[in-house]
Amino acid sequence: MKRIVSAVPGRLRVRDSRLSDRAVAQRVIDSTTRELPVLEARANPAACSVILRYDAKVIPLPEMQQRTEAVLAACLASQSGEHPPRRRRRSARLRVNRYAKIGALASLAASLAFAYTGPKRLHIVTGWIFVACLCAHLTIFRRTLVH
Missing domain, CATH: 3.30.70.100 (Alpha-Beta Plaits)
Known part of the structure; x- marks a missing residue:
């Protein structure tokens, strides 16, 4: 190996x-x-x-x-009998941020698709979902944004 x-x-x-x-x-x-x-x-x-x-x-x-x-x-x-230590789980803050980024990307893509195809209400709803996910991401990293 x-x-x-x-x-x-x-x-x-x-x-x-x-x-x-x-x-x-x-x-x-x-x-x-x-x-x-x-x-x-x-x-x-x-x-x-x-x-x-x-x-x-x-x-x-x-x-x-x-x-x-x-x-x-x-x-x-000589250490093959020992079990390797388990990886630590990501903090809740980083897990929430990961989901916020995924949600922001998905909702932005959906919002742009709805803007192009015509359903205005769906475009507005997915746009607000994008804004909410973006706010969550910016809130989590608020200290590093102004550094």
């Missing part, structure tokens, strides 16, 4: 769902810094990833990728 999602000379990004756990990410960082010529390792549990910086003059990229995959396979194989 390929865990390296981004590779440029001097930098690798490793992604695995188990890296959202800080303890697992720290074990991966410890094993990679111990066994590989890594200059810096940084975990990002929110993205389920670890970034490894190394000197590209010391080791070429293909070899670093192979060695990193081997170290990760050995390190993460």
Whole structure:
């Protein structure tokens, strides 16, 4: 299984769902810094990833990728019995915003279609639905609008 999602000379990004756990990410960082010529390792549990910086003059990229995959396979194989942590559910605010955006897009399309085809009442109703959904979206992000 390929865990390296981004590779440029001097930098690798490793992604695995188990890296959202800080303890697992720290074990991966410890094993990679111990066994590989890594200059810096940084975990990002929110993205389920670890970034490894190394000197590209010391080791070429293909070899670093192979060695990193081997170290990760050995390190993460020991945690295979553990269940990966569940993703947190989105906040109610973000879920409401998602539905508001979907409703705004759908009602805008319907309103424009009704304006073109002729039923004026349906055009007005779907226009107001669009305005309501837009107001919900703007209310949710009112702090970032004036930033």
